[in-house]
Amino acid sequence: xxxxxxxxxxxxxxxxxxxxxxxxxxxxxxxxxxxxxxxxxxxxxxxxxxxxxxxxxxxxxxxxxxxxxxxxxxxxxxxxxxxxxxxxxxxxxxxxxxxxxxxxxxxxxxxxxxxxxxxxxxxxxxxxxxxxxxxxxxxxxxxxxxxxxxxxxxxxxxxxxxxxxxxxxxxxxxxxxxxxxxxxxxxxxxxxxxxxxxxxxxxxxxxxxxxxxxxxxxxxxxxxxxxxxxxxxxxxxxxxxxxxxxxxxxxxxxxxxxxxxxxxxxxxxxxxxxxxxxxxxxxxxxxxxxxxxxxx
Amino acid sequence: xxxxxxxxxxxxxxxxxxxxxxxxxxxxxxxxxxxxxxxxxxxxxxxxx
Numbered sequence: 001x002x003x004x005x006x007x008x009x010x011x012x013x014x015x016x017x018x019x020x021x022x023x024x025x026x027x028x029x030x031x032x033x034x035x036x037x038x039x040x041x042x043x044x045x046x047x048x049x050x051x052x053x054x055x056x057x058x059x060x061x062x063x064x065x066x067x068x069x070x071x072x073x074x075x076x077x078x079x080x081x082x083x084x085x086x087x088x089x090x091x092x093x094x095x096x097x098x099x100x101x102x103x104x105x106x107x108x109x110x111x112x113x114x115x116x117x118x119x120x121x122x123x124x125x126x127x128x129x130x131x132x133x134x135x136x137x138x139x140x141x142x143x144x145x146x147x148x149x150x151x152x153x154x155x156x157x158x159x160x161x162x163x164x165x166x167x168x169x170x171x172x173x174x175x176x177x178x179x180x181x182x183x184x185x186x187x188x189x190x191x192x193x194x195x196x197x198x199x200x201x202x203x204x205x206x207x208x209x210x211x212x213x214x215x216x217x218x219x220x221x222x223x224x225x226x227x228x229x230x231x232x233x234x235x236x237x238x239x240x241x242x243x244x245x246x247x248x249x250x251x252x253x254x255x256x257x258x259x260x261x262x263x264x265x266x267x268x269x270x271x272x273x274x275x276x277x278x279x280x281x282x283x284x285x286x287x288x289x290x291x292x293x294x295x296x
Numbered sequence: 297x298x299x300x301x302x303x304x305x306x307x308x309x310x311x312x313x314x315x316x317x318x319x320x321x322x323x324x325x326x327x328x329x330x331x332x333x334x335x336x337x338x339x340x341x342x343x344x345x
Contacts, residue, residue, distance in 0.1 A: 028335075034334040044333075053341075056333075073329070078321035078324070079318060079321025081314070086314045089307070152341075156340040167342045177344060181343075181344055182344070223306060
C-alpha cells in the first residue's frame with residue numbers, strides 16, 4: 001500500500017507540474033488549466049505548474065480586497081476557500097498524505113539515514129495555526145501600505161515550496177531576476193534549508209509545524225466524509241499504530257486527530273488486530289474482521 | 297441508528313457551506329481574477345518581491 005501511495009504522490013506531483021515546455025518558453029504556464037486548484041502545496045510560480053496554489057491565491061485576493069471592493073468586484077477568496085473547503089469536507093487531510101508534492105519530498109528526505117531520528121514537540125505543532133490565521137489571512141488583510149495594499153506574508157517570508165519550486169528555477173530561467181536577490185531571498189533560503197534538513201531527522205517536519213494548508217485541512221478531520229474508524233473492541237492498545245505513523249499519532253488515543261494525514265499506514269502496516277478501518281460517510285470502505293482480540 | 301444519521305447529517309453542514317462559498321466565488325467572477333494572478337510570476341513567492 002505504501003508503494004501505491006508513493007506512486008500516487010509521484011504521479012500527482014508530475015500531473016500538477018506538467019508544463020514541460022518551460023525550458024524553451026523560459027516562463028511560467030499561462031494556460032486556462034490554471035483555474036484549477038492544486039490541492040497540495042505547489043507554488044503557482046513554479047515554471048512547470050499548471051494549477052494555482054490556494055494559499056498564494058487567498059493571500060493575493062485578501063491583500064487587494066480594498067481595491068477590489070472599491071472597483072465593485074467582490075473578490076474575498078470565496079472561490080478559493082470554497083474549493084479547499086470542499087476538499088477538506090470530503091477527505092480531511094488526505095491530500096497531505098497522498099497528493100502534496102512537498103509532503104512527498106519530505107518523506108523521501110526522511111529516508112536518508114541519520115544518526116538519530118527525532119519526534120516533534122507538541123507545542124511546535126501549533127505554529128501552523130498561527131501561520132494560517134495570521135500570515136495567510138489576518139496580516140495580508142490588515143497590515144497595508146499607504147495605497148491600502150497588503151503583502152502575501154506567508155509566501156513572502158516563509159513558504160519553502162515557493163523558494164524551491166519557483167525561486168531557483170525562475171532565477172535560472174530569467175537571469176534579469178538575479179539582480180534583485182537580496183535579504184528577503186536569503187531569509188527564504190534559510191527557512192527552506194531548515195525545513196529540508198530537519199526533514200531528514202523528523203518526518204514531515206514542515207507539515208507538522210508550519211503548513212497552513214495542512215492546518216486548514218486538519219480542521220475537517222473529525223467531520224470529513226472520509227475517516228479512519230477505531231473498533232475499540234479489537235484494540236489491544238499495543239501502540240503499533242504509533243510506531244508506523246509518520247505524524248507520530250497514537251490512533252487509538254486520538255482518533256481522527258487534526259494531525260492525521262490519512263496515509264493509512266496504521267491501517268495496513270501497524271494494526272494486526274483489525275481495530276482500524278476506513279469509512280466513507282460513516283459506512284465501512286475496508287473489510288472489517290469479526291474476530292475479537294483480548295486486550296493486554 | 298439516529299446517532300449515525302445525525303453524524304452523517306453534520307458532515308453535510310461544512311460541505312454545504314463551502315459549496316455555497318464556491319458558488320458565490322463563481323458568481324462574482326473570482327475564478328477569472330485567480331487565473332489572472334496565476335498567470336503572473338509572483339515575485340513574493342520567489343523571495344525577491
